[in-house]
Amino acid sequence: MLPEISPDKSDFRCLKNDLSSYLMKPQNLLQPRPAGLYCPPGDFYIDPVRPVERALITHGHADHARAGHGQVLATKQTLDIMALRYGTNFARSRQAISYGETLTLDGVGVSFHPAGHVLGSAQIAVEKSGLRIVASGDYKRHPDQTCAAFEPVRCDVFITEATFGLPVFVHPDPSQEIRRLTASLMQFPERAHILGAYSLGKAQRVIKLLRIAGYNTPILIHGALEKLCRYYEGQGIDLGELEPATVEKDLADRAAGRVIVAPPSVFGERWTRRFADPLNVFVSGWMRIRQRAKQRGVELPLILSDHADWNELIATIRETEAGEVWVTHGREEAIVRWCELNGIKARPLNLVGYEDEAE
């Protein structure tokens, strides 16, 4: 089940805990630079935060996928999503790569593997002279019906995100969270339930979860979600009946007892005044922490995330069998500490420009 990229890979496994014996030093294959993670021999960046000549993009979230690069290499779905967000001219040239396919860029082997984060999301494996580094981008291990499931890739260096890199973050079973929402809809039928969910990935996932739970009422969506939901549907992901949450006069009973999905930024904004006594439901991994919910005026927190929780992070680090772990965007120090306790070399990568989930 673990994809092997080069057949001679196994020759190096015995050396995995001593990377100094490689011809290629890891930091010469990938290194943090102000514009992002850079590969000198391949002359490309992964998820650069400013315009560069050659960019490999893990997924379509705005902080990872920016417009204005020369050439972009990404999965077909990520390219589609970037085109939806930035227009078709978001880069000078675009090249699609399939999961599992290997390309060689100036002697550096590059392959994309499902990350389970959002539709089209990928981990990027970079390999040269027998040294393999996997830049996982953002990822999760919880089942998600709206995207391909994460596949662990054996590597020498694993670059992991750490958005929820603290032992306090353990995401519960999504169906349990959805049950709390459906219970609230019955208990407060006179109130419009506004779900704040990031417009790419989270929104479609929560809608899908509601459908799986048997919720068949049409769901109202904010205009910012329209294009992405239609795209997901075009990719064969059935989201049930969706209606625009547009003008007041079109809303029967001001959407009392209905589900409205919108970006979290609408909480407390005038846009919500069209609805009956809005009840703010924030769909996010941060909702694990009560004070976070309270600060945002959230009445019903749903703990649902597109990022790996603590258990998934450490399980994934183990599965990759990496001898060294680089930790980026999030709570690096706790993951580094865990690696130390478990005899794995680790360091924070200090990349800048990536945001916390939905904040």
Place this chain on the structure above:
Amino acid sequence: MRNFADLLDRLVLTPSRNGKIRLLTDHFKAVPDPDRGYALAALTGGLDFPAVKPAMLRTLIGERMDEVLFAYSYDYVGDLAETISLVWPTTLEEETPPPLSEIVQTLSRLGRAEAPSVMAGLLDRLDPAARFALIKLATGGLRIGVSARLAKQALARFGDRDISEIEELWHGLEPPYETLFAWLEGKTQKPVSTAKALFRPVMLAHPVGDGELSKLDPADYVAEWKWDGIRVQAVCEDGVKRLYSRTGDDISGAFPDLLSSFEAEMTLDGELLVGKPDLRTGTFSDLQQRLNRKTVSKKMLGEYPVFLRCYDLLQAEGEDLRALPFIQRRAALQERISGLSQDRFDLSPLVDFTSWEDLDAKRRAPPHPVIEGVMLKRRDSSYVPGRPKGPWFKWKRDPFIIDAVLLYAQRGHGKRSSYYSDYTFGVWTGPEDAPELVPVGKAYFGFTDEELKQIDKYVRDNTIERFGPVRSVRAERDRGLVLEIAFEGLNRSTRHKSGVAMRFPRISRLRWDKPAAEADRLETLTSMLDS
């Protein structure tokens, strides 16, 4: 435990009163005895488990995970109970969590020595939300924004009863309140309590409405001063003594000075004040030193002694006087008051008056600064719980009024979260030719929904700067929104730059017509302090 944990989680994040009441009544409907009764006891502060301390829990988690990882976690979350509930190692097998009643019984039998192993055993069997509920329950202090009063209101709604009936029963009942629930569900008669010194629900007054007095005959009423302390009820029955707040909370523990000198079989209704009856009546801010404390120090007792200024007598020598006309109760009170400690009890004097105009003049110029108006009581009024319309009126001194300028606006909560609804306002200070505005208070009510929309729009159109949920608003001599502010009193304050703090400020009018330069100066306020 699952239900209780869910209830806590929803209550803590639900800002609206009605929302909280609905969550509580639904819980009482859905959860059987005795679990719902223990939930009620937990919410109303009726449970105490001295064997469990936060430090013990801290030790337990230290034995189970890396200290550094725990420190990172605690640092991030900020709350010990919540951190432990989240990082506690989960056992793999799915277990049905024990019911709340079982947990309460376990905790109540717990000794210090066995507490750590028992708590650890319970935590192992629960999920994070239930672990949080358990820790909060065991260490006391749920702090979830539900007062005992609100819980009683939910009970009243649940059983379709008047809250005064529940207040009257309350202190004679014990967790898990099975007889109470049975009665509220119509299954049995109202429980009869044999407990002593119970609370008698208080009779309250309506404010005098416009033109209302012209319809009333002054001869039917007596008037008394309305003192600015807190309304309380003192009860002594067979040697059991209690002091209750207006809403029936038992506040005896904080006022041993009053209760120890209460030697008589009676139930008194009066105003709790600081000072000595014949020498000095302290202000409300003096009294505040004594409020909201569980216990009180010797020093506090010496510096801020309390006394009861009596208004009414509800019971004497086991006889219930509440059905008698006010003047008869008053006569009985007058007769007995001299038998009480004169350092701690006196009689609130009546106010003679011949006409409403005469009383109005006295109300506007009361003989003592700690008087906030007059009370009107029908001579024939019996003592009825709640706020009946007609027998009693309060006629407060007119509020103070100033014109201030809107400086900052903050987003509201709950229903008002999309509006800038909390306003900080200021008055002019400094030289006449170069005045500046200094903040003097904050108000978030007194306006209509329509006015709220207008102010919200004004705030958005005139924002200078944004600080999170707060916006600063243009406020200059020739541009600014003038708010007419009504307030009940003014205290000196070292905490505010202006040196004053208002009591009960609210917006009484929007002065769209008034130029900001013509708003009041700080001197206007400071002169009120000196008077």
